[in-house]
Amino acid sequence: MYFDFAAYTPLQRYKLLSSTVTPRPVAWVSTADASGRPNAAPFSFFNVFAEDPAALGFAINHRSDTDRKDTGENVRAQREFVVNLVSEDIVEKMNVTAIEFGPDVDEFVEAGLTPAPCTMVRAPRIAESRVSFECRLMQIVPLGKRRSLVLGEVLAMHVRDDAVLDPARCLIDTPRLQLVGRMQGHHYVRMADIFEMPTIPVDAWTLKSERA
Numbered sequence: 053m054y055f056d057f058a059a060y061t062p063l064q065r066y067k068l069l070s071s072t073v074t075p076r077p078v079a080w081v082s083t084a085d086a087s088g089r090p091n092a093a094p095f096s097f098f099n100v101f102a103e104d105p106a107a108l109g110f111a112i113n114h115r116s117d118t119d120r121k122d123t124g125e126n127v128r129a130q131r132e133f134v135v136n137l138v139s140e141d142i143v144e145k146m147n148v149t150a151i152e153f154g155p156d157v158d159e160f161v162e163a164g165l166t167p168a169p170c171t172m173v174r175a176p177r178i179a180e181s182r183v184s185f186e187c188r189l190m191q192i193v194p195l196g197k198r199r200s201l202v203l204g205e206v207l208a209m210h211v212r213d214d215a216v217l218d219p220a221r222c223l224i225d226t227p228r229l230q231l232v233g234r235m236q237g238h239h240y241v242r243m244a245d246i247f248e249m250p251t252i253p254v255d256a257w258t259l260k261s262e263r264a
């Protein structure tokens with residue numbers, strides 16, 4: 053079936069995109085407002101894009117033209133944030149932080165999460181998360197009226213000790229992170245079916261073709 057996006061509403065396009073570009077990693081973004089009050093919320097329009105500078109991004113779907121969600125307001129005002137990753141054991145806490153609370157509600161308290169201090173930014177990280185990235189805002193790219201792509205430079209990262217195989221070689225035990233991804237809607241996936249497939253060097257491919 054062919055879908056010409058010009059014929060579809062934003063909600064229909066969202067459904068088509070978010071049910072096919074999947075599983076998506078979840079950025080569990082923690083921020084603080086000017087008074088230091090913490091905030092946390094998950095964003096699955098998220099990925100990593102570069103290493104020099106190390107850059108990642110997530111997209112916020114604004115509630116209205118003036119309400120950019122608490123995360124968006126805090127990122128704009130403080131120009132920094134933390135992206136925490138979501139493991140199986142804390143996925144229900146993540147879900148609590150997705151509730152549309154007002155800015156006066158501290159999601160750390162509601163979800164029973166522990167704010168831990170960061171080194172490079174004032175926003176807290178989520179202590180229960182096995183990986184956290186301390187980020188400085190690079191730019192906010194408006195995507196139409198209702199979305200903003202937040203790009204951040206990763207200044208530092210925290211990884212739970214037992215998931216680091218060899219710090220000198222930056223080797224992480226990825227399966228040990230037990231991360232979850234978002235499928236479509238309210239469905240998630242676990243890291244349950246990993247397989248290996250090395251990239252084929254062009255020389256090896258050419259040699260194979262010549263021999264065939």
Ligand SMILES: Cc1cc2nc3c(=O)[nH]c(=O)nc-3n(C[C@H](O)[C@H](O)[C@H](O)COP(=O)(O)O)c2cc1C
Nearest residue numbers: 093094095096097111112113121122123150151152
């Ligand atoms: C797994 C998951 C992924 C989500 N991804 C996004 C997203 O990519 N963009 C978005 O605007 N909202 C997303 N949401 C909804 C926000 O988390 C929700 O609106 C939240 O209340 C925003 O909180 P805040 O106002 O404290 O920033 C997602 C929710 C869940 C459960």
